[in-house]
Amino acid sequence: MSFPKDFMWGGATAANQCEGGIFEGGRGLANVDVCPAGADRSAVITGHKKMLAMDDAHTYPAAEAVDQYHHFREDLRLFAEMGFRVYRLSIAWTRIFPNGDEERPNEEGLRFYEELFQECKKYGIQPLVTICHFDCPIGLIQVCGGWRSRKMIGYYLRLCKVLFERFRKYVTHWLTFNEINMILHAPFLGAGLVFEEGEDEERIKYQAAHHELVASALAVKMAHEINPSNQVGCMFAAGSVYPYSCRPQDVWEALKTGQENYFFADVQARGAYPSYAVRRLQAQGIYPQMEPDDVQILQRYPVDFIAFSYYNSRCIAAPGSTQEEAEGNLFRSVKNPYLTFSDWGWPIDPLGLRITLNEVYDRYQKPLFIVENGLGAMDQPDTQEQIEDDYRIAYLREHIRAMKAAVEEDGVDLMGYTAWGCVDLVSASTGEMKKRYGFIYVDKQDDGSGTLARSRKKSFGWYQKVIASNGEIL
Ligand code: BGP
Numbered sequence: 182m183s184f185p186k187d188f189m190w191g192g193a194t195a196a197n198q199c200e201g202g203i204f205e206g207g208r209g210l211a212n213v214d215v216c217p218a219g220a221d222r223s224a225v226i227t228g229h230k231k232m233l234a235m236d237d238a239h240t241y242p243a244a245e246a247v248d249q250y251h252h253f254r255e256d257l258r259l260f261a262e263m264g265f266r267v268y269r270l271s272i273a274w275t276r277i278f279p280n281g282d283e284e285r286p287n288e289e290g291l292r293f294y295e296e297l298f299q300e301c302k303k304y305g306i307q308p309l310v311t312i313c314h315f316d317c318p319i320g321l322i323q324v325c326g327g328w329r330s331r332k333m334i335g336y337y338l339r340l341c342k343v344l345f346e347r348f349r350k351y352v353t354h355w356l357t358f359n360e361i362n363m364i365l366h367a368p369f370l371g372a373g374l375v376f377e378e379g380e381d382e383e384r385i386k387y388q389a390a391h392h393e394l395v396a397s398a399l400a401v402k403m404a405h406e407i408n409p410s411n412q413v414g415c416m417f418a419a420g421s422v423y424p425y426s427c428r429p430q431d432v433w434e435a436l437k438t439g440q441e442n443y444f445f446a447d448v449q450a451r452g453a454y455p456s457y458a459v460r461r462l463q464a465q466g467i468y469p470q471m472e473p474d475d476v477q478i479l480q481r482y483p484v485d486f487i488a489f490s491y492y493n494s495r496c497i498a499a500p501g502s503t504q505e506e507a508e509g510n511l512f513r514s515v516k517n518p519y520l521t522f523s524d525w526g527w528p529i530d531p532l533g534l535r536i537t538l539n540e541v542y543d544r545y546q547k548p549l550f551i552v553e554n555g556l557g558a559m560d561q562p563d564t565q566e567q568i569e570d571d572y573r574i575a576y577l578r579e580h581i582r583a584m585k586a587a588v589e590e591d592g593v594d595l596m597g598y599t600a601w602g603c604v605d606l607v608s609a610s611t612g613e614m615k616k617r618y619g620f621i622y623v624d625k626q627d628d629g630s631g632t633l634a635r636s637r638k639k640s641f642g643w644y645q646k647v648i649a650s651n652g653e654i655l
Contacts, residue, residue: 183653184588189307189596190648192260192603192620193269193553195314195359197243199606200273202250206289209279210234210319212327212373218242218612218627226610228369228376233319240629242607242614247623248633249604253297255635256604259621261304263641264648268306269552269599270297271314271359274340280320281336286343298351308352309552309599311416312341312400314359315609317373327373328364328389331472334396341400345407353410356488356552357397360418361445364390370609384467391469394448398482405482412485414550415449417442419489421537423496425515430499438497443544450487450545452480486596487545490553491580493520494533525557525616531579538587538595548594554580555601557608557616560638568622568638577640578655585652600644604635620644 197213215232216225217239224230235241249256260268274281276290301308317327325332344352364371365386372389376382397415404411422442424435440457447455453476462468495514498504504515520528534554542549556576560568577600587593602618605625614627620641625631646654 184585184595184651186651187266188651189267189309189550189598190652191265191267191269191306191309191597191599192263193309193599193601194249194604194606195271195311195609196273196276197246197271197314197316197607198602198609199247199249199604201244201246201248203244205250206276206293207279207287208273208290209275209281211273211275212317212319212322212369213315214241214243215319216241216243216370216612222610222612226367226370228374228382231375233322233375242612245625245629246607247605247625250293252633252635254300256621257297257300257304257306259635259637259641260306260603263603263620263645265304265306265603266648267309267354267597267599268301268603269309269311269356271311271316272340272344274313274316275318275320277340277343278318278336281318282320282324286347291343291347294348295351298348302351307354309354309356309550309597310344310348310352311356311359312344313337313357315363315367315370322373322375327375328392329372329374329385331392333392334399337396338399338403341403342407345404345411349408353408353412355400355404355411355413356416357400357413357449357484358393359416360490361390361393361397361415361449362417362442364393365441367610381467383465387462387467388469390445391471391475394445395475395478397449397484398452398478401482401484402478414486414488415446415484416488416490416552417446419491419537419541421494421533421540422514423494423517425496425498425502425504425517428499431497431502434499435497438495446487446489446541446545448479449484450547452483454479484547486548486550487541488550488552489537489541490601491534491537491551492554493528494530494536496528523556524559525611527557529556529576531576531583533583534580535583535587535591538584538593539591542587542591542593548596550596551584551598553599553601555618557602557618559615560605560617560622562622566636568636570638570640573618573638573640574643577644581647581652581655585655 605619
């Protein structure tokens with residue numbers, strides 16, 4: 182009774198948060214490039230401030246990020262030293278199709294990822310590829326308004342076809358969209374949506390979500406046709422929703438919030454809109470427009486496995502409650518009095534991971550994959566230039582313990598675990614560098630200074646032992 186021998190231990194990153202090099206290799210501009218650091222970031226990522234180009238008044242942390250574009254060999258060497266069996270990364274769409282609507286892909290972009298995958302292969306590290314991690318070409322936002330348009334399905338599938346064919350011999354594990362449910366909370370990141378004054382935002386978000394869901398199902402179909410060994414997962418931001426109290430109104434509100442969160446994976450895993458969503462979207466007059474074949478497409482091509490990120494649970498009270506609001510992964514919730522919080526106010530709830538694993542497994546009965554988990558914290562090098570990140574070790578240890586219990590004691594079928602931001606990278610919600618998750622420190626600061634040099638934190642050696650012992654030594 183322990184983790185399966187082939188349990189996939191590793192780490193996860195996203196192109197826009199680590200690659201940089203946004204003007205290199207023929208790459209085009211993407212939504213993620215124009216999300217500034219600072220006060221305007223929130224309005225931009227939620228689609229309320231239109232920013233489709235860079236200006237001089239803002240700084241754009243994705244432009245250089247931690248320059249993995251030029252450091253990937255070094256990063257992979259360090260991942261291999263930690264014993265990674267899997268590395269989750271994403272493709273920058275505009276490296277492959279700079280504008281999004283080209284007929285032919287950009288060879289230089291393909292070559293970059295090919296070299297990266299060759300490097301993975303050299304170390305026996307399996308890539309787990311997120312096809313779209315908060316990534317939408319600016320060209321497509323200009324041409325058709327991002328995922329509000331059904332045309333996006335065709336552009337996305339063009340990208341998928343190129344990836345599945347070109348990287349057939351390197352990649353067999355794919356995720357269609359990162360945190361697909363984030364479209365409801367950060368629609369510019371999730372779907373390239375920018376709202377005009379007076380638009381019905383909910384209707385547009387659910388229409389865009391429908392397009393992504395159809396695209397995701399068709400990507401599953403295509404992946405299996407091109408290589409029967411391909412396994413494709415959905416990916417959503419998980420975290421069980423607790424009622425603030427046992428008052429039925431709180432319980433009901435928590436259940437509804439949970440359903441809103443599960444809606445996407447319900448469609449991707451079970452192949453149909455759940456009845457609660459049909460009724461509520463119809464009642465609000467925002468049920469998406471569908472083509473006649475859509476129902477069948479969703480039904481025929483469900484995902485093979487369920488991937489999710491877990492940072493924290495959420496706590497919900499009935500409307501009208503005066504409970505204090507909590508921070509956390511772009512979701513609204515109230516402060517859970519039984520938990521402690523990170524420096525960014527995110528709740529810390531390891532048992533919540535076990536609860537979430539059980540809940541998700543009960544719901545879908547498909548293999549699960551934790552593809553993000555970790556602690557965003559400020560790291561200060563000590564006088565010897567070492568980073569003693571015991572707080573990160575403590576967080577990860579408790580979460581891995583909870584995951585172990587779910588596997589060993591509850592029988593959850595779990596494929597693997599990739600810790601988020603295994604090498605320091607730019608924060609998605611805040612654009613900061615100082616919110617660090619890595620086992621590997623990168624000398625890059627919020628003001629853009631730093632040598633980009635990599636160094637091992639204390640957690641590096643700790644995680645190395647965790648992997649070497651297959652989760653027995655924590
Ligand atoms: C998820 C995203 C990641 C990542 C992570 C941590 O929502 O999939 O891209 O960044 O959260 O969040 P943050 O960077 O805001 O700390």
